[in-house]
Amino acid sequence: MSAGGRVLGGAHGRLLPVSIPFSFFAAAVIFHIAAWACLLLAADEIPNFQGGLGLPLATLHLITLGVLTMTAFGAAFQLLPVATREAMPAPFLMRLVFILLALGTLGLTHGMASFQVLPLAIGGSAAMLAMLLGGILLSVNLLRNAGMPVVLTFARLAVICLFGVAGLGSLLALRYAGIAIAESQMLAAIHMIVGGFGFMGMLVFGFSYVLVPMFGLSNMPSAAEGLLAAFVSAGAILVAIASIIAGSGNLVILAGLAGMIATLLYLRGMMQAMGSRMKRRMGVSFVLVRVAWAMLPLCILAGVAAQFDLLGDRSGTFFGFLLFFGWLLTFLVGVLQRIMPFLASMHAAQAGRQPPLVTEMSSQGTMTIHAICHLAAVALIAMGILLDSGWTVRAGAIIGLAGALAFAWFSWQVVSRMMRRKASGSTETDTTGAAPREFSHG
Amino acid sequence: MVDLTDQARDALKQVLDPEAGINIVDLGLICDIREPHHGHVEIDMTFTTEVCPAGPYLMQAAEESVQAVSGIEAVEIILTFDPPWTPDRITADGRAFLRL
Structure with missing residues (x-):
């Protein structure tokens, strides 16, 4: 066997069975619809939500666990082994993470929405187990030192935060069983910071350093600045936690400043990549990504403003909405619009034949409808929270739900085209009518 | 000959x-092609990023494509990231295609 063959064999081993990443993505699509539907039902409660059980909390966890964490695991299980050049362990463990997380999210959010402690406790335990198992699988893979130090540093920080957010979530859930270990508002605030900026934020930063240059065909951003952004981000989160525990306004400002420095370093890297890109047209998905980038500094400012009540009673809700819907969800759906057709193209490839082009696997019209609805919904709901207008939140939620349905239709189109290409073997024409490409020379 | x-x-x-919809030669993924022995071709290849999920398929496709050439008995694909890929490796034809 040639050296090339050996490299190739190892590389194939690192591409997961198609059912694993797409199970996570499919569940995320369903939870995405459920989250917007819950937000619609909870519209009147949203502007003045201050925490506690109910539909708004269930909505938040449908997004954080059902959509963001679910997608994060699907993408990390697929991409990290390629970065570390180390295959993931047995697929059944990743499937177990999926089952525990899906059922856990269902139980937890049902318990939150219906004020029932039993499903909340069972679901929360299952979700926590999923996060611990997923975190261990990723940690084992990340022990290997390979290339891409910026990506791996962010991934390692994200996994540390994942364990933190799971532990804090468990402490919060214990409160509903009558066991209060610490003041719940403080725990909830730390849980939100570690989950939002820590686990999810670090993954967003890390994946950005790979995906943006890859999709734009551009230079990699500066590794030194990327590493600096990682360490400053981690410092900002630690200071933010200290500010919550100490109730110190000065520490809030310090955390905000550190967060802004990390953000500027990250955005500078992204601008370097975008500025040197060879691909001019980045499509509607990158409109979403750019909006998400703009949301990040706004989100940090809103977080600092919330601590000083500069935006009124609803400033905390406004901050949380910008964090989870404005920045994280907008970035995630933008990336999913690109990565799902890309992975579908890879998995649709037949031996001896080329993978279909990514453009053949996606639908521009559906992506555009979803993007417009998503952005309009985020803008309306943010306005509704600030103006204390349930009707504005409701209008935004209806549009967001329409967008979520468009996104589900887009996802179905991608999967059905992939399955059709796989089923058609090596002789059929594709959906565009173009003949499949194959290699033959003489 | x-x-x-x-x-x-x-x-x-x-x-x-x-x-990208562009061929891997114009994209600059092929660093070098040698024929150390008659009928034996060695190809140095890279990806745009080390984390490229398309990488395994591109290597497989490159190997199968070259193996289909008459007279080539063995193909060896050697993956390298040193030096890393940059947009400067894209050919003039590739740049023209991407600007369309």
Whole structure:
């Protein structure tokens, strides 16, 4: 066997069975619809939500666990082994993470929405187990030192935060069983910071350093600045936690400043990549990504403003909405619009034949409808929270739900085209009518 | 006498990067093609990023494409990230295609 063959064999081993990443993505699509539907039902409660059980909390966890964490695991299980050049362990463990997380999210959010402690406790335990198992699988893979130090540093920080957010979530859930270990508002605030900026934020930063240059065909951003952004981000989160525990306004400002420095370093890297890109047209998905980038500094400012009540009673809700819907969800759906057709193209490839082009696997019209609805919904709901207008939140939620349905239709189109290409073997024409490409020379 | 490395390069131009829609030679993924022994072709290849999920398929497609060339008995694909890929590696034809 040639050296090339050996490299190739190892590389194939690192591409997961198609059912694993797409199970996570499919569940995320369903939870995405459920989250917007819950937000619609909870519209009147949203502007003045201050925490506690109910539909708004269930909505938040449908997004954080059902959509963001679910997608994060699907993408990390697929991409990290390629970065570390180390295959993931047995697929059944990743499937177990999926089952525990899906059922856990269902139980937890049902318990939150219906004020029932039993499903909340069972679901929360299952979700926590999923996060611990997923975190261990990723940690084992990340022990290997390979290339891409910026990506791996962010991934390692994200996994540390994942364990933190799971532990804090468990402490919060214990409160509903009558066991209060610490003041719940403080725990909830730390849980939100570690989950939002820590686990999810670090993954967003890390994946950005790979995906943006890859999709734009551009230079990699500066590794030194990327590493600096990682360490400053981690410092900002630690200071933010200290500010919550100490109730110190000065520490809030310090955390905000550190967060802004990390953000500027990250955005500078992204601008370097975008500025040197060879691909001019980045499509509607990158409109979403750019909006998400703009949301990040706004989100940090809103977080600092919330601590000083500069935006009124609803400033905390406004901050949380910008964090989870404005920045994280907008970035995630933008990336999913690109990565799902890309992975579908890879998995649709037949031996001896080329993978279909990514453009053949996606639908521009559906992506555009979803993007417009998503952005309009985020803008309306943010306005509704600030103006204390349930009707504005409701209008935004209806549009967001329409967008979520468009996104589900887009996802179905991608999967059905992939399955059709796989089923058609090596002789059929594709959906565009173009003949499949194959290699033959003489 | 036919130069097998030229034929291998032409064959590699049939392999398209599914994301960019451009062939891997014009994309600059092929660093070097050698024929150390008669009928034995070695190809140094890279990806735009080490984390590229398309990488395994591009390597497989490159190997199969070159193996289909008459006169080539063995193909060895050697993956390298040193030096890393940059947009400067894209050919003039590739740049023209991407600007469309």
